Amino acid sequence: MRTALLENAARLVATEGTSGLTLRRLAEQTGTSTMAIYTHFGGMQSLRQEVRQEGFARLRTHLDTVAASNDPVADLARLGYEYHDNARENPHLYRAMFMDHPQPDGDDDIGLDTFDLLVAGVRRCIDAGRFAPADPVPQALQLWSAAHGLMALMLSGLLEDDLALATLESSWRNLCQAFGDDPGRLDRSLGKARRAVGAPAARPSTGRFDARHRD
Numbered sequence: 001m002r003t004a005l006l007e008n009a010a011r012l013v014a015t016e017g018t019s020g021l022t023l024r025r026l027a028e029q030t031g032t033s034t035m036a037i038y039t040h041f042g043g044m045q046s047l048r049q050e051v052r053q054e055g056f057a058r059l060r061t062h063l064d065t066v067a068a069s070n071d072p073v074a075d076l077a078r079l080g081y082e083y084h085d086n087a088r089e090n091p092h093l094y095r096a097m098f099m100d101h102p103q104p105d106g107d108d109d110i111g112l113d114t115f116d117l118l119v120a121g122v123r124r125c126i127d128a129g130r131f132a133p134a135d136p137v138p139q140a141l142q143l144w145s146a147a148h149g150l151m152a153l154m155l156s157g158l159l160e161d162d163l164a165l166a167t168l169e170s171s172w173r174n175l176c177q178a179f180g181d182d183p184g185r186l187d188r189s190l191g192k193a194r195r196a197v198g199a200p201a202a203r204p205s206t207g208r209f210d211a212r213h214r215d
Contacts, residue, residue: 002040004030006054007092009047014095021048049110055090055097056111062086063117072124073181077193079121080147080172084165085197087151095155098148118144125179132180139179146171162200169194 008030012021023034023044030036041047062082069075087094097111122136122143131139147168154164169190176186193199 001030001032001036005032005037005040005047006051009051010055010092010096013048013051013099014092018048018099051093052097052110055093056114058090058093059083059086059097059111059114060117063114068124071189071192072121072128073130073176073186073189074192074196076118076121076125076143076176077169077172077190078196079118080143080168081165081193081197081199083147084151084154084168087155088161091155094151098152115140115144122179125176125181130181130185131176134179139175142175143172146175165199169199 005026009021009026012026012029021044023037026047027034027037037043037047041050062085063079066075066078066082118140119136122131122140125131126133126136150159150164150168150171153159154161159167173186173190177183181189
């Protein structure tokens with residue numbers, strides 16, 4: 001019941017915004033009573049907090065599957081692929097965890113542990129000499145922003161899944177090269193990551209977007 005309530009709450013937030021989530025509507029769509037919501041969560045504020053926690057917990061589960069190897073850039077790319085897979089598998093939770101604002105009782109650190117994993121991945125690339133010496137936090141923010149923007153476009157139906165995945169790889173390639181990686185080594189690392197997760201090779205065409213801008 002708790003999982004059903006969280007997933008239905010996430011769907012209401014993702015499709016209708018936070019104003020669409022009410023205890024009565026959630027109870028009706030889950031086939032339970034408002035009392036059951038109070039029993040599991042104590043009220044609306046706790047419910048919304050739990051939705052965000054659940055979303056980031058599922059993301060963390062995906063990211064934790066990436067074990068450190070002797071190729072930190074490939075490992076970094078695999079974090080990007082896992083980010084994509086989580087968004088595809090949990091579309092409502094993914095959208096809800098970023099649409100709702102932190103609650104006023106100090107839950108603004110929810111999800112920061114997932115960002116810490118990305119920072120650690122960038123730091124490994126710097127320590128291994130693949131990236132130039134730098135503060136890893138701004139670089140991690142750039143990688144996250146690129147991934148998040150593409151997932152938002154994919155979940156909105158504006159990008160097909162395979163195009164979003166290909167663009168994720170190409171955008172992270174550009175960023176990693178800008179961070180100082182050698183283009184040849186970078187391509188080998190990205191290929192290694194792609195094969196590890198069974199992702200398709202990046203396709204050169206952008207489909208209908210190409211057609212709209214041909215001379």
